[in-house]
Amino acid sequence: MTTTLPTTAALALGDDALVLSHRLGEWAGHAPVLEEEVALANIALDLLGQARVLLSMAGDEDELAYLREERAFTNLQLVEQPNGDFAHTIARQLYFSTYQHLLYGQLADSDSEFAPLAGKAVKEVAYHRDHAEQWTLRLGDGTDVSHERMRRACEALWRFTGEMFQPVAGLDVDWSGMEAAWLESVGDVLRRATLALPEGPRTGAWSAGAGRQGLHTEPFGRMLAEMQHLHRSHPGASW
Amino acid sequence: MATAAAHRTAGAPAYGAPDAGPEGDIRQRAFDAAVAADERIEPRDWMPEAYRATLVRQIAQHAHSEIIGMQPEANWITRAPSLRRKAILMAKVQDEAGHGLYLYSAAETLGVSREELLDKLHSGRQKYSSIFNYPTLTWADVGAIGWLVDGAAITNQVPLCRCSYGPYARAMVRVCKEESFHQRQGYELLLALSRGTPEQHAMAQDAVDRWWWPSLMMFGPPDDASQHSAQSMAWKIKRHSNDELRQRFVDICVPQAESLGLTLPDPDLRWNEERGHHDFGAIDWTEFWDVLKGNGPCNEQRLTQRRRAHDEGAWVREAAAAHAARHNGKNNGPTGVEQA
Numbered sequence: 001m002t003t004t005l006p007t008t009a010a011l012a013l014g015d016d017a018l019v020l021s022h023r024l025g026e027w028a029g030h031a032p033v034l035e036e037e038v039a040l041a042n043i044a045l046d047l048l049g050q051a052r053v054l055l056s057m058a059g060d061e062d063e064l065a066y067l068r069e070e071r072a073f074t075n076l077q078l079v080e081q082p083n084g085d086f087a088h089t090i091a092r093q094l095y096f097s098t099y100q101h102l103l104y105g106q107l108a109d110s111d112s113e114f115a116p117l118a119g120k121a122v123k124e125v126a127y128h129r130d131h132a133e134q135w136t137l138r139l140g141d142g143t144d145v146s147h148e149r150m151r152r153a154c155e156a157l158w159r160f161t162g163e164m165f166q167p168v169a170g171l172d173v174d175w176s177g178m179e180a181a182w183l184e185s186v187g188d189v190l191r192r193a194t195l196a197l198p199e200g201p202r203t204g205a206w207s208a209g210a211g212r213q214g215l216h217t218e219p220f221g222r223m224l225a226e227m228q229h230l231h232r233s234h235p236g237a238s239w
Numbered sequence: 240m241a242t243a244a245a246h247r248t249a250g251a252p253a254y255g256a257p258d259a260g261p262e263g264d265i266r267q268r269a270f271d272a273a274v275a276a277d278e279r280i281e282p283r284d285w286m287p288e289a290y291r292a293t294l295v296r297q298i299a300q301h302a303h304s305e306i307i308g309m310q311p312e313a314n315w316i317t318r319a320p321s322l323r324r325k326a327i328l329m330a331k332v333q334d335e336a337g338h339g340l341y342l343y344s345a346a347e348t349l350g351v352s353r354e355e356l357l358d359k360l361h362s363g364r365q366k367y368s369s370i371f372n373y374p375t376l377t378w379a380d381v382g383a384i385g386w387l388v389d390g391a392a393i394t395n396q397v398p399l400c401r402c403s404y405g406p407y408a409r410a411m412v413r414v415c416k417e418e419s420f421h422q423r424q425g426y427e428l429l430l431a432l433s434r435g436t437p438e439q440h441a442m443a444q445d446a447v448d449r450w451w452w453p454s455l456m457m458f459g460p461p462d463d464a465s466q467h468s469a470q471s472m473a474w475k476i477k478r479h480s481n482d483e484l485r486q487r488f489v490d491i492c493v494p495q496a497e498s499l500g501l502t503l504p505d506p507d508l509r510w511n512e513e514r515g516h517h518d519f520g521a522i523d524w525t526e527f528w529d530v531l532k533g534n535g536p537c538n539e540q541r542l543t544q545r546r547r548a549h550d551e552g553a554w555v556r557e558a559a560a561a562h563a564a565r566h567n568g569k570n571n572g573p574t575g576v577e578q579a
Contacts, residue, residue: 052323
C-alpha cells in the first residue's frame with residue numbers, strides 16, 4: 001500500500017473511529033441503565049459508519065481493520081484505553097468527542113476530500129458531545145461517589161489528550177487554535193460539573209503523538225487479538 | 240369505540256379498581272363486550288385484575304427476554320468477522336434494548352415501574368425466554384439466532400399486534416417490523432456461511448443443529464399442558480395456540496432450510512399431504528422444563544451478568560437522580576434513571 005498524505009489522514013481518523021467504536025461496543029449488555037445501552041450502541045454505530053467511509057478511502061475496509069498488526073494502527077492512544085467504569089468511558093467520550101467535533105467542524109468547511117464525510121459526521125458528533133457533557137454534569141455534580149469517580153477518570157485519561165493536537169499529515173487544520181478551543185470547551189464543562197481541568201502533563205515521551213506513529217498501550221494488542229481472531233482464522237473467506 | 244364507552248372511566252387509571260358490586264358488574268360486562276367486539280382496552284379503561292396481572296406477567300417476561308437476549312449476541316460484537324456484519328449486529332443488539340424500553344413502558348401503563356420489574360427479574364420471580372439460556376458458541380450462532388429464534392419470535396408476536404391491550408399491541412407493531420429485519424439478516428448471514436468455505440458451511444450446520452429444537456420449544460408447552468393459554472385466548476391477549484404457532488413455524492422453516500442448503504436435525508420431518516403440514520419429531524420436554532427450572536447451560540451466567548450490570552450501575556443512577564433533584568429537573572436523567 002502506498003501511503004499518500006490523504007491516506008495517512010484517512011487511516012488516522014478511521015482508526016480513531018474504529019477503535020473507539022469497538023470499545024463502546026464492549027458495553028453492550030453491561031450498561032448502567034437501559035437508555036445507555038441504546039445511547040452507547042448508537043454512538044458506536046455512528047463511529048463505525050465513519051470508520052468504514054474513512055478506511056475505504058485508504059483501501060479495503062476489512063483488510064485494514066482485520067489484517068494490520070498493532071504497530072500499523074495510527075489511532076490516538078486515548079481511544080484504545082479500556083472502558084473502565086462508566087466515569088472513565090464518559091471522560092474518554094468528553095475528551096474525544098470535543099476533539100472530533102472541532103476537527104470535523106474545520107474539515108467540513110474546508111475543500112479537502114474529507115469535507116463530505118466531516119459535514120455529515122459533525123452532526124452526529126454534536127450529539128456524542130452533548131451526551132458526554134450531560135453525563136459529565138450528572139456525575140461530577142451528582143453524589144460524592146460519582147464526583148470522585150469522575151474526577152479520577154478525568155485525571156487518569158488526561159495524559160492522553162496532548163497527542164490529539166499533533167498535526168496529522170494531509171489535514172489542513174489550525175491545530176493550535178483547535179487545542180485552545182478544546183481546552184476552553186472541556187474546561188467549561190468540567191467547571192460546570194464542579195470539577196476542574198486536571199493539572200498533570202498532557203504530553204510525555206509516550207503520549208505525544210505516539211499513537212499516530214503506531215506506538216500503543218498494552219491493552220490495545222489484546223483488543224486487536226479479540227477483534228481480528230475470527231477473521232484471521234479463515235483466510236480469504238467471505239462473510 | 241361505541242361499545243367500549245361504558246368501560247371507560249374518567250380520571251385516574253382504573254387498574255386495580257374493585258371488581259365487586261353492581262358497578263363492577265356493569266364494568267365487567269362492558270369490558271367483555273369490548274373484547275368480544277375486538278376493540279382495544281386502553282390504560283384508563285377498567286379491566287379485571289386478573290387481565291391486568293396476566294398482561295403484566297407477559298409484557299414483563301417479554302421485556303426481560305429482550306434485555307437478557309442482548310447477552311448471547313453481544314458475545315459476538317467484538318469478534319464480528321467483517322465491519323459490515325459488526326454494524327448489523329450492533330444495530331440489532333441496540334434494537335433489542337429499544338424493544339426492552341417500549342415494553343417496560345407498556346408495562347408502566349398497567350401501574351408497575353421498570354424498577355419493580357427488574358427487581359423481580361433479578362430475584363428470579365419473573366422469567367425471560369428460556370432460549371437465551373443456550374450459549375452462542377460460534378459466529379454462525381448469530382445467524383441461527385436471527386433466522387430461527389427471531390423467526391419463532393415473529394411467529395409468536397405478529398398475532399400480538401392484534402392483542403386486546405392497546406399499548407402492548409402498538410409496541411408489537413414496531414417490534415415485529417424490526418424483528419423481521421433481524422430474521423432476514425440472520426438468514427442472509429447463514430446463507431453466506433453455507434455457500435462459503437467447507438469450514439464455514441460446517442459452522443452454519445452445527446449452529447442450526449443446536450438451535451433448531453430449542454427454537455421449537457419457544458412456542459411453549461403443548462396446548463394440553465399450557466397453564467395460561469385458555470384464559471389468554473378468551474381475553475384475546477393470545478390469538479393462536481402454542482401448537483398451532485409451532486406448526487406454522489415448522490412449515491415456514493422447512494423450505495427456507497432447503498434454500499439455505501442446510502439440514503434441519505429431525506429425521507421425522509416430512510410433508511404430510513393429508514394434513515397439509517409438515518410432521519415433525521417429538522420435542523424433548525424434559526429438557527424444556529429443566530432449562531426453565533434454571534438448569535440450562537447459561538441460566539446462572541445470564542442472571543449474574545444482568546445483576547452485576549445493574550449493581551455496578553447503581554452509583555450512576557444515583558448520581559443522575561441526585562443531580563436531577565438538585566437542579567429541579569433541569570438536565571434530567573433519561574427516563575427511568577430517577578427511579579433508582
